[in-house]
Amino acid sequence: MMAEKKILVVEDSLMVSKVLHHLLSQNPLFTPVLCACYKEAQENFTGVEDTYFAAIVDLNLPDAQNGEIVDLILASKVPCIVLTGTFDDSLRLRLLNKGVLDYVTKDSRYSFGHVIKVVERLSKNQGTKVLVADDSATSRRFINSLLQQYRFNVIEVENGQEALAKLEGDPSIRMLITDHNMPLVNGYDLVRMLRYNSRFQDLVIIGLSAEGDNTLSAKFIKAGANDFLKKPFFHEEFHCRIVRSLEAQEMLETIRNLANVDPLTKLKNRRYLFEQGEQLIRNASSPVSLVMMDIDHFKAVNDTYGHIVGDDLLKFMGLEIASAFPDMLACRFGGEEFCLMTEIDAGELMARLNRFLESLRSKEFTEAKIALTCSVGVCVRGSGFLEEYVRVADANLYEAKRQGRDRIVSDL
Numbered sequence: 001m002m003a004e005k006k007i008l009v010v011e012d013s014l015m016v017s018k019v020l021h022h023l024l025s026q027n028p029l030f031t032p033v034l035c036a037c038y039k040e041a042q043e044n045f046t047g048v049e050d051t052y053f054a055a056i057v058d059l060n061l062p063d064a065q066n067g068e069i070v071d072l073i074l075a076s077k078v079p080c081i082v083l084t085g086t087f088d089d090s091l092r093l094r095l096l097n098k099g100v101l102d103y104v105t106k107d108s109r110y111s112f113g114h115v116i117k118v119v120e121r122l123s124k125n126q127g128t129k130v131l132v133a134d135d136s137a138t139s140r141r142f143i144n145s146l147l148q149q150y151r152f153n154v155i156e157v158e159n160g161q162e163a164l165a166k167l168e169g170d171p172s173i174r175m176l177i178t179d180h181n182m183p184l185v186n187g188y189d190l191v192r193m194l195r196y197n198s199r200f201q202d203l204v205i206i207g208l209s210a211e212g213d214n215t216l217s218a219k220f221i222k223a224g225a226n227d228f229l230k231k232p233f234f235h236e237e238f239h240c241r242i243v244r245s246l247e248a249q250e251m252l253e254t255i256r257n258l259a260n261v262d263p264l265t266k267l268k269n270r271r272y273l274f275e276q277g278e279q280l281i282r283n284a285s286s287p288v289s290l291v292m293m294d295i296d297h298f299k300a301v302n303d304t305y306g307h308i309v310g311d312d313l314l315k316f317m318g319l320e321i322a323s324a325f326p327d328m329l330a331c332r333f334g335g336e337e338f339c340l341m342t343e344i345d346a347g348e349l350m351a352r353l354n355r356f357l358e359s360l361r362s363k364e365f366t367e368a369k370i371a372l373t374c375s376v377g378v379c380v381r382g383s384g385f386l387e388e389y390v391r392v393a394d395a396n397l398y399e400a401k402r403q404g405r406d407r408i409v410s411d412l
């Protein structure tokens with residue numbers, strides 16, 4: 001279970017705190033703690049600051065009308081978002097400089113949505129690893145403190161070579177923030193090396209350029225950086241830029257996922273198989289086998305129980321396949337037909353497929369308690385072309401159906 005994230009809301013308007021409570025409660029991760037005045041906030045917060053994930057505060061409270069609540073929150077490390085009725089540019093700047101994450105005015109209904117987005121972003125940031133590469137300890141510390149304020153998970157290195165080693169060793173690092181002037185490998189060369197390697201295509205890279213160097217930012221972008229920042233920068237701009245780049249990357253990954261995954265079974269789709277299958281055959285160190293599986297008499301399920309139950313059965317089949325063959329490329333080939341590709345030894349594959357059919361025979365699926373079997377065609381002696389594997393496996397599947405279903409036919 002994921003840990004709950006307590007959000008302190010300090011707000012004297014009942015209407016506003018109701019709206020915030022409602023919006024925060026939509027996310028199962030967040031537990032809002034509502035306080036109507038400074039004193040109540042103090043009682044709930046002091047001594048247990050580190051149990052809070054973030055705070056949303058009003059500046060004008062009945063017992064503290066001059067933003068004293070901000071000082072209470074900022075004395076801890078809890079991110080503080082101000083939601084206020086007054087728009088005052090100089091106050092806004094003063095509070096941002098003090099360490100407030102955002103200053104939002106309650107001038108429209110969108111303001112509340114914006115505040116929730118900021119908290120949600122913080123929650124996402126917490127799981128996001130960021131590598132900071134800079135040879136200046138002062139600069140590293142400064143960037144680190146900014147990132148920590150936004151709850152990012154930060155790792156520091158002193159030069160490009162160390163950055164490469166860290167990135168090679170930890171594929172979960174999402175973002176690199178790199179200075180240019182560093183010993184061993186400089187920032188620009190680092191970006192070029194990373195982008196040359198397809199493993200790092202999805203890494204978000206932000207370059208840092210020193211003041212006065214006007215050519216460096218364009219060089220960074222041309223080498224493949226997502227964005228750059230000129231030092232010195234204002235922390236609000238820093239955050240806006242890195243979040244914008246992260247969100248663009250997340251969107252790209254969502255689109256890619258939608259293009260490659262079958263929405264019903266959550267297995268990879270046929271498009272993905274044809275895109276990756278050929279490469280899998282080419283790069284494999286041992287012979288590849290391809291398996292076609294087809295649920296028996298599936299039309300009868302639809303005809304008897306309706307399409308919704310039919311869909312449920314396909315979902316169950318997807319789960320069964322994913323849990324029985326987690327080490328293989330598994331996809332929904334279409335309709336009630338599924339496909340596996342693997343490099344494992346053919347004998348072992350046959351044994352696992354037999355166990356799989358056996359396990360299906362002993363189960364019942366969906367609320368209608370449907371018994372299910374499937375027929376399997378296997379190709380272990382493919383010519384090296386994906387289409388050939390598919391053709392042979394399909395012919396064997398047809399043969400398995402012809403012989404009476406619920407069996408495996410292979411070219412072994």
Ligand SMILES: Nc1nc2c(ncn2[C@@H]2O[C@H](COP(=O)(O)OP(=O)(O)OP(=O)(O)O)[C@@H](O)[C@H]2O)c(=O)[nH]1
Pocket residue numbers: 264294295296297298299300302306307308309310311314334335336401405
């Ligand atoms: N519910 C549901 N049905 C689907 C889906 N895709 C294909 N089908 C149905 O799957 C059925 C496949 O029927 P057939 O190809 O005749 O095969 P079968 O009844 O499984 O018989 P055999 O393969 O010969 O054992 C058709 O009725 C399709 O409408 C889907 O996404 N959801």
